[in-house]
Amino acid sequence: MSLALIRVPYDSGQREQRQGAGPDALARAGAADALGSGGLDVVPARIETDLPFPTETTVAFELAGKLGGEVARARRSGATPVVLAGNCLTAVGVLAGLAEVPRLGLVWLDAHGDLNTPETSPTGYLDGMALAVATGRCWTGPTRRIPGFAPVADGHVAHLGARALDPGERTILEAGTMAHLDGRSWAADGGDARAAETVHALAERVDALHLHLDLDVQDPARTGGGPETLPGGPGPAQVQRLIANLADVAPLAGVSMAGYAPDRDRSGTDTRAALAALRAVGHAIAARR
Numbered sequence: 001m002s003l004a005l006i007r008v009p010y011d012s013g014q015r016e017q018r019q020g021a022g023p024d025a026l027a028r029a030g031a032a033d034a035l036g037s038g039g040l041d042v043v044p045a046r047i048e049t050d051l052p053f054p055t056e057t058t059v060a061f062e063l064a065g066k067l068g069g070e071v072a073r074a075r076r077s078g079a080t081p082v083v084l085a086g087n088c089l090t091a092v093g094v095l096a097g098l099a100e101v102p103r104l105g106l107v108w109l110d111a112h113g114d115l116n117t118p119e120t121s122p123t124g125y126l127d128g129m130a131l132a133v134a135t136g137r138c139w140t141g142p143t144r145r146i147p148g149f150a151p152v153a154d155g156h157v158a159h160l161g162a163r164a165l166d167p168g169e170r171t172i173l174e175a176g177t178m179a180h181l182d183g184r185s186w187a188a189d190g191g192d193a194r195a196a197e198t199v200h201a202l203a204e205r206v207d208a209l210h211l212h213l214d215l216d217v218q219d220p221a222r223t224g225g226g227p228e229t230l231p232g233g234p235g236p237a238q239v240q241r242l243i244a245n246l247a248d249v250a251p252l253a254g255v256s257m258a259g260y261a262p263d264r265d266r267s268g269t270d271t272r273a274a275l276a277a278l279r280a281v282g283h284a285i286a287a288r289r
């Protein structure tokens, strides 16, 4: 009966830079206490690259493979994995480590689609492809080498909070194979109920959930605003309410959190929002044990 708090301190292949500094900064700010506030013991771990010449893509997939092993070890020991990372692609490692969970659903909270592929991405930025990788749309060469990884079916995904979509991403979400709720609808009156309905509908098709939280889903007017934040999304309290709601819906098999850049958080509001989200996660996991 415990939680594994696994830190992956990289952003775009660079160790402890920008959002890659987030996991250790959150640990120093009290992430373990926040996560343990639901009553579960918290066991820390940390993943590092062994590549002598790190590049954005090679490090990302190497870390996803290592993280998969760490997540699987945590799970076998009876611990629920909670991953603090710089990038969203780490969700792929969590999915690999949760391979033994039958009918796993993926709840993806993000201001961006993360649904570009190398062919549709305007920039080539790998982390804008994270959910496309998780759903098997691209980078299938490297993901085939990640033990346990299998793409998540679109019908097992709920995307909430998007408000910056490239044309290729819009096409995917408008196709309707994946449940989604855009950021403005979530932030509007009645948005909490719409968000709850979205995850409830997903829970009818799955037995457990992987929650992926990119902190940029939160409206920067109500946080300090990290490097990739965009106006028009839910506030931190709405995100925390949704996390609390997940406990009523299905067990949380794993959690990944990305997008916290401590050097952009001069007021401390991003730190407080991230720790509050971790408290909500700790309580949600404890409630279903």
Ligand SMILES: [Mn+2]
Pocket: 088, 110, 111, 112, 114, 127, 130, 214
């Ligand atoms: Mn993201």
